[in-house]
Amino acid sequence: MTRKLFSFRVVIFIAIAIFVVSGSYWMGTLSRSTWCQSSTKVPEFKIFWEAWSLVEKNFYGELPPPKTMTYAALRGALSALNDPYTTFVEPQPRQLEKDDLHGSFGGIGVWLSQAQDGSFVLSPMREGPAIRAGIQDGDVLLGVDDTPITPEMSLSDVQVLIRGPLGSEVRLTIRREGVPEPLILTVVREEIAIPSVTWRMVEDQPDMGYIKITRFTERTPQELKEALADLRDQGMVRLVLDLRDNGGGLLTEATQVASQFLNEGVVLYERRRNAEEKAYPVQKGGMARDVPLAVLINGGTASAAEIVAGALQDHERGPLIGERTFGKGSVQLIYDLSDGSSLHVTSAQWFTPNRHQINGQGLAPDIEVPLTDEDRTQGRDPQLERAIAYLTGS
């Protein structure tokens, strides 16, 4: 089921952080339905129980646990909707997903990746409990508390073991190259923030800033403000906003991000079934309303990121440079079900201020610049170069 969740990613991370970014699909509003009425009796559904009991009675092989069958039945019913974004998420990944969208959780500050042979390799973040406890890059994880780590486990299985309440301890058994015996390290969990915004001044361009937003979490607007303030202090008067491979995130936060660059008007329209169109207006007080902009996009720019890019394009705040975006403009509501799993239901569609439909179409760049595999292997970034050239007027 983890795979299902991950399959929606637009971006593939090679090393998945322990606080993994769980998906670049979008969520509109987090809402909750804590309880549900008793089973609706649908007469046509009788066929299902006929099939179920025949399988239980006659199938030659092993039967999976009833819960697995139930979840699979639900997925099967959802697939009849023909909507890749209406999905069911099982309890464990759901917790991870919540952490990711919240932007922080009780963790140890380590990147976790799974090697070809199935072993789990650690890499501590620059700051955090892991590096302070002595975990080194390349340590192989053998056990978490009393649970042995095996190659059959998934990344999210291991993540769940490592994460926990703030202040609690977790005991890691690791193997380190050059050390004959396994090492046991105890680490206290702390709140680990997942940065979503990185920034710098552009090399050789003393007045040009660069901001990259990787996704839209609860913390993104604050991080963006810090970035803008810091760059302004460094003399930024023009800006490259990089939304490439940004798979989306929370809508309200995306609206706030767009508002930093806009004076007034609408950021997006949302249309729900059986409801009037809803406008999300620009929020006043943006810090970079007049800064000349160039926005980088590509096929990994999806959902909430397309909202931001689309709004900036329609308000003519700057050219979109790069490649056509992903085209994910439908909105999912996330409902928590009574057993801790959750259901993402496509409930609305998004439109840009000029009422361009995003879903299935994406946004076309104003200046198309492809990024070839050759560029990638040679470390070239012609899209960024084009943005710099645009902003310097050359």
Next chain:
Amino acid sequence: MIESLRVLCITVLTAVIIGVTFLSGFATGALVMHAPPSAPSPEATPLPDEEAQFQIFWEAWRLIEENFDGPIPDVRTRTYGAINGMLQTLGDDHTVLLSPEYAAIFGEDLSGSFEGIGALVKMREDGKLMIVEPFKGQPAERAGVQAGDIVLAVDGVTLQGLNLYEAIALIRGPKGTVVSLTIEREGVEQPFDIQVERARIEIPVVETRMLEGGIAYISLFEFSEPAPARFREALQELLDQEPRGLILDLRGNPGGYLGAAVSIGSEFISDGLILRERAKGGREIEHPATGNGVALDIPLVVLVDGGTASASEIVAGALQDHGRAVLIGEQTFGKGTVQIGYDLSDGAELRITIAHWFTPNGRAIEKEGLTPDIVVEMTQEDKDAGRDPQLERAIEYLKSQTSLRID
């Protein structure tokens, strides 16, 4: 009791026949039996703990109905979706649900005849129904239907959005009635209607001919209900011409009923087993030869390839284990499980894997297939040039064998 059940072999389908379907249209693979009519009807209500376990399903279902932005498919579609989802957890490709349309057409085809227009059709990738071949002398051909024609509508009902089986269900109907096909044909500007009077169509099962040097050839297309009788008849006609050798062609034969496999295998083997079946819980069922075969001694070659599956593999495997025939061609499909088909109350059929089967010597077939005694490949080039090196090798082999005998 199981012995009395009909078992059959099928697979995924690639092409089907209109109002006329062929088993050969189904891809290779499942040995299916029908549930005995006396079987108790399945419990249609969940146990209380199952119902509780299933609660979450209804929570989600209700949320979808209240909130989903888009067309919500009908309850049947979602129910089938749920069943298919549940079946996927079994990790067995052959335990499958057939919709009522599919089940009806499939059952009819295995009966060996149906009432329709007599044409092979397929669903193209663009969702259009195409006539692959109108059968010679059958109603479709007589009415002027041609290969390559696209059927847009049947009796004025558009086929757009229908799957192959739903489309076929519209075209088939009682013999003597007339069906109107709206046809789109290359080179003809406007679509036009063709009226076809339906008839009972016998699905071809065997093909025979005498080859050079007194060698007889018999090809079996599928193990349908009438297959044993028709095979016996055709085989007897060949034997009456006193051939020196016989080639049994099972290439591309996806299988059919288990009983038909036992009957046809028994034409060549006087005693001993045709196959062993291992059911749930390890119970073994032996299927012996029936003992009334008519071709027990004639030098025999069986032609096999990757499309030889299931019931075909039973026959080929038995003949190989008994040393009765030489297998020539390519590795077979490898379908070694047995399905039983249960009719659900809405006409759908649930096909459940209930057993594995093994050759008389106990060889497992599942995912392995049979390796021919003489491997001869058929390349695309051969096919394009109309060459059949496998058949040529079989003739060569039989000539050398029989000439030894004669000497």
